[in-house]
Amino acid sequence: MRAFVIRTAAFAVFALVVSEVFFRVALPAAELPAGQFNAEYGFRRYDPAWKSEGLFTSGRHAQIRATWKINPQGWNSHRPYLNEKERGKPAVAYFGSSFIEGFRANISANISPVMEKQAAGAYDVYNFGMSDSVPSEHLNVARYVRERFAPKVMIFFCSPWHLAASLVPAAGRQRWLLDGDVVRPRKVVPLKNAALKAVAKRSALVRYLVLNARWRPKLRPGNGGGVVNAAQSSGGPKYTPAQLKTLAEYMVQRAVSENPGIQVIFVTGGPHMKDSPPTLSTVSQLIADACKRHGATHISLLPIFHADWLQHHKRFDFEHDFHWNAYAFKLVGQHLHAVVAEMLK
Amino acid sequence: MLFNSIQFPIFLALVFVLYWALDRRSLKPQNILLLVSSYIFYGWWDWRFLSLIAFSSLIDYTIGLRMGAEQSARKRKALLSVSLAVNLGALGLFKYLGFFVGSTADFLTFLGFQPNLPTLHIILPVGISFYTFQTLSYTIDIYRKKIEPTRDLVAFLAFVSFFPQLVAGPIERASALLPQFHTRRRFDAKRASDGLRQMLWGLTKKVVVADNLAGQVDVIFTGHAELDGLALTCGAIFFALQIYCDFSGYSDIAIGTARLLGFDLMRNFAFPYFARDIGEFWRRWHISLSTWFRDYVYIPLGGSRTSTAQRIRNIIITFTVSGFWHGANWTFVLWGLLNGLYYVPLMLANKRAPATVVAVGRLLPNPAEAGAMAITFALTLLAWVFFRAENLTHALSYLWQGASTPWLPIDHSVYTSGLIYCGVLLAIEWLQREKQHALDVATLPVPLRWLAYVAAVLAIILFGHLGATEFIYFQF
Structure with missing residues (x-):
């Protein structure tokens, strides 16, 4: 028995070592920075001290490989963020989820470098995208950004399911509570970074299983699932158009009223890779209506993506991953520059 | 609890440690542990059906005791009838009642009546066909x-509830398995190591081959009307390999798990797709069920010691019933019937299936062997179409579409990955066909052995479906 146990354990160690080497050298597992909770403002960003550069890969065979870089302020960006005095020119800040955070494109191919290239030094662009973050958090980040960096323009990327996901409680995340037709922020439960989790993040095998293979082991049937996905999937909470209208109204009203003197833009809609014309989703329409009421600008990306699709028939995402690719970032960056440049004139 | 879920290795590790910790005491604590763990294993899926297993077990335990003490043949027969009625009654209620009600309604409608029979929504308890037999x-x-x-x-x-083989076999005979519960089990490192190897191979077959082919099979069978003969042949081949890897994978994990606990279960699959005729195929496919039907249906019907006509009748009845055992659908009945009909030429020619493995000691089969294997495989493919189809119309439509539209200008490259999975699996199994299972590499030097295991582990991680998909035979 003892020999069997020792042999089995020895093989397990051997297999782990081989797997670690394999997923570091032959097929690199995704690397991600560590999240850090900012208790003062109530949002998550990345910890630059943990790891400031890395290679993100996506897919079982690491089909997507892109570099990322966490700047000293804790965001995926090619540049450090400077306050108004240091930079001496206007700044544009944008907020969103993993779609615009940009781990699936090289750090030099994200929306912010594309816009800055277009601007030719006329303004800086700061990316405040963060995986799994939703509008309820974006407003907290916006407060921090306004106080620290005083941008002239704020761009909020909002996909339909992210609005509803703002109501799904999650540790370490600012969420809202919808009580009748009143929305108010929930108390944020700070996320505890478990030591075991930190060690697991160092393992290439664990990272491969969780990030590349998307393995979500469930100890009990019915457990698990990300918060964003919970709202996105058919099994997630359902909200009436009236409730969604309340949410959209609350979001836009707060974004505008809390950021006086700043041009506020809400961007909705994603890639439309069909020849047939796109239609605005209910949530996008609600956001567009709220923008009109509160003096914010609404941009739907649907016609932009659709026009490009008709012309080039080039994908804006990946076959196995519906996050945006560098081509989408370029297209969006160019379009946003056109809008922002006009605003900053 | 699924063998390919995260719960199972944790559960097994706990059972393994506790089980062998109880080794020095009497047999009873070990058996109690096995009973409790088996009920937890089954109850993890749906605890309500534990009562059904317990009820069925208690009835047969009591009847067994009464029958053993009874000398009167008539009373023994009556007791047996009660056992058959209870067990087959439960099976009929949960598995076949809906089918019979539906078929009766269809028949009455066909005759011009307008039946108003109740629609039944009875949950089929997992593994009921297996533990009942x-x-x-x-x-x-x-x-x-x-x-x-x-x-x-x-x-x-x-x-009755032994967890390694409770839900999908191998269907063990009381004469083979029950005495093992009465005998002290001793830990045998060699046997346990081989058990782990077999489990690893079974898991590889299930999550790498079967689960990857499943998606392609679903697409092809669902959209068969838009596809050509080449694509539909690929669909049938993929399903043949899917069901083989799914079911034999389960059996391998079951046998391996039992070996870790010091039990020997019967071999359930012996590289069936290398069979040279349908007789040999059925000696290599789902062996525990084939032999069950041989012993409890075919032989009581008269078996082989009768006229050729009666033998043919017996074999067709046996296979048709076997098909019906698989599920309450005419597709399974026809699948069984078809396999029975495949036997007829062999019986008329009085041909006995070869007893040895094909091409023993040679790397490749000779042309006659290759041809025989190809024909047998093609026959099984035809039958598998019925097995996989939703209904008879679907099966016939699939076959008609394949035969009438051999080629369409569609993208066939989408089937490349499926063919690679099939090809690699069959190549490995061919090389290991004289062994008990394909990862039976105990005679290799340790570095090569470990490389083989690591390759299997990496194949699971890189290509396997890690979402704990159910095994096909759970529905039977």
């Missing part, structure tokens, strides 16, 4: 005086 073998063998009834209730309950 296992417990039936106990009472039938006592009736035949092949075995003595056990007085050890715990051992009997553990025998």
Whole structure:
């Protein structure tokens, strides 16, 4: 028995070592920075001290490989963020989820470098995208950004399911509570970074299983699932158009009223890779209506993506991953520059 | 609990440690542990159906004791009838009642009536067909005086619910498995190591081959009307390999798990797709079920010791019933019937299937062997179409579309990955066909052995479906 146990354990160690080497050298597992909770403002960003550069890969065979870089302020960006005095020119800040955070494109191919290239030094662009973050958090980040960096323009990327996901409680995340037709922020439960989790993040095998293979082991049937996905999937909470209208109204009203003197833009809609014309989703329409009421600008990306699709028939995402690719970032960056440049004139 | 879920290795590790920790004491604590763990294993899926297993087990335990003490043939027969009625009654209620009600309604509609029969929504308890046959073998063998009834209730309950093979076999005979619950098990490192190897191979087959082919099979069978013969042939081949890897993968994990606990289960698959005729195929496919039907249906019908016509009748009845065992659908009945019909030429020619493995000691088969294997495989493919189809119309439409539209200008490259999975699996199994299972590499030097294991582990991680998909045979 003892020999069997020792042999089995020895093989397990051997297999782990081989797997670690394999997923570091032959097929690199995704690397991600560590999240850090900012208790003062109530949002998550990345910890630059943990790891400031890395290679993100996506897919079982690491089909997507892109570099990322966490700047000293804790965001995926090619540049450090400077306050108004240091930079001496206007700044544009944008907020969103993993779609615009940009781990699936090289750090030099994200929306912010594309816009800055277009601007030719006329303004800086700061990316405040963060995986799994939703509008309820974006407003907290916006407060921090306004106080620290005083941008002239704020761009909020909002996909339909992210609005509803703002109501799904999650540790370490600012969420809202919808009580009748009143929305108010929930108390944020700070996320505890478990030591075991930190060690697991160092393992290439664990990272491969969780990030590349998307393995979500469930100890009990019915457990698990990300918060964003919970709202996105058919099994997630359902909200009436009236409730969604309340949410959209609350979001836009707060974004505008809390950021006086700043041009506020809400961007909705994603890639439309069909020849047939796109239609605005209910949530996008609600956001567009709220923008009109509160003096914010609404941009739907649907016609932009659709026009490009008709012309080039080039994908804006990946076959196995519906996050945006560098081509989408370029297209969006160019379009946003056109809008922002006009605003900053 | 699924073998390919995260719960199972944790559960097995706990059971393994506790089980062998109880080794020095009497047999009873080990059997109690097996019983409790088996009920937890089953109850993890749906605890409500535990009562059904317990009820079925208690009935057969009691009947077994009564039958053993009874001398009167008439009373023994009556007791056997009760066992058959209870077990087959439960099976009929949960598995076949809806089918019979539906078929009756269809028939009455066909005759011009407008039946208003109730629609039944009965949940099929997982593994009911398997444990029912296992417990039936106990009472039938006592009736035949092949075995003595056990007085050890715990051992009997553990025998019926033994978790490694509870939900999808191998269907063990009481004469083979029950005595193992009465004998002290000793830990055998070699046997346990081989058990782990077999489990690893079974898991590889399931999550890498079967689960990857499943998606392609679903697409092809669902959209068959838009596809050509080449694509539909790929669909049939993929399903043949899917069901083989799914089911034999389960059996391998079951046998391996049992070996870790010091039990020997019967071999359930022996590289069936290398069979040279349908007789050999059925000696290599789902062996525990084939032999069950041979012993409890075919032989009581008269078996082979009758005229050719009666033998043909017996084999067709046996296979048709076997098809029906798989599921309450005419597709399974026809699948069984078709396999029975495949036997007819062999019986008319009085041909006995070869007893040895094909091309022993040679790397490649000779042309005659290759041809025989190809024909047998093609016959099974045809039958698998019925097995996989939703209904008879679907099966016939699939076959008609394949035969009438051999080629369409569609993208066939989407089937490349499926063909690679099939090709690699068959190549590995061909090289190992004289062994008990494809990862039976105990004779290789340690570095090569470990490389083989690591390759299997990496294949699971890189290509496997890690979402714990159910095994196909759970529905039977």
